[in-house]
Amino acid sequence: MHIIEAKHILSAKNGMNVYRGCTHGCIYCDSRSSCYNFDHDFEDVGVKINAPQLLDAALRSKRKKCMIGTGAMCDPYMPMESKFQITRKCLEVIDRHGFGAAVLTKSASVLRDRDLLRSINEKAKAVVQMTVTTFDDELCRIIEPNVSLTSERFAALEQFRSDGIPTVVWLSPLLPFINDTEENLMGILSRCAELGVKGIMAFGMGLTLREGNREYFYSALDRHFHGLKQRYISTYGNAYILPSPNENRLLSLFHSFCEKYNIIHDTEKCFGYLNELPEKFVQMSFFDV
Secondary structure: OEEEOOOOOOOOOOEEOOEEOOOOOOOOOHHHOHHHOOOOOOOOOEEEOOHHHHHHHHHHOOOOOOEEEEOOOOOOOOOOHHHHOHHHHHHHHHHHHOOEEEEEEOOHHHHHHHHHHHHHHHHOOEEEEEEOOOOOHHHHHHHOOOOOOHHHHHHHHHHHHHOOOOEEEEOOOOOOOOOOOHHHHHHHHHHHHHOOOOEEEOOOOEEEOOOOHHHHHHHHHHHHOOOHHHHHHHHHOOOOEEEOOOHHHHHHHHHHHHHHOOOEOOHHHHHHHHHOOOHHHHHHHHHHO
16 A cells, blocks of 8 residues: 555546555456556555545536546445545545535445435435445355455445435446356346346446456466366457357346336446436536536
8 A cells, every 4th residue: 555646536527536456356357457557566555645635626616516436446445445534535525515426336334434425415416336246255255355245235235225325236247157147147136126226237248358457367267266267268369358158148137127127227328327416406506606
């Protein structure tokens, strides 16, 4: 872990990452890819210590209130968040300025900030997003070793439902020959329906690999799934997109299930929902300028 004095915090699309790198150890993580130009080990997380101050200045300069997202690249609720509380401080800034928030995590420790997320949701809009890849906790321990178990993530979503805070699940990735089964998919979907999730994001049924994360993924296969690396190589070569052999069947099940339970499942519509701040809150911002 090391401290970073960042120069800016919000992207053009109002997303932010208050940490750079991650300690979750997920075997498939795309953020490890060489294209992101990490100048330090991925687990040597950079802490953007001045993120709350930068966010405060950025929100003061905005003419319209909007949704602020976090967690797209690096999880905002890694264990070090309990020490630095950068995410919480940023949520306090969002709450104080009356903006909306959409947080994406794999950690049940997001529950620590229920009070702030409730307050944001009362004033504007808060959405808690949780990545879920496998229904099986034992498999979860292997492919996502340093993060909350799937059952713990679902338990967190249940508590946010009781708070009236909408939730979205990211069903990504499904790893070919590992968790790309109907049993796994339906287990996740059924629990999502029970919890009344607003939307489920699925970018096909499969995995993406590129330089940086491919090597890490294959080393994990060698440790935990003997012989499977060669099956990947012979099936996909060096392809970036690795669709499950069961993709068509799984996608059909996914879309029909979501239609039945009125869950948003088109990715563009999901992103639209995450980025949409109710008009009454957007209009209020004109009186604040």
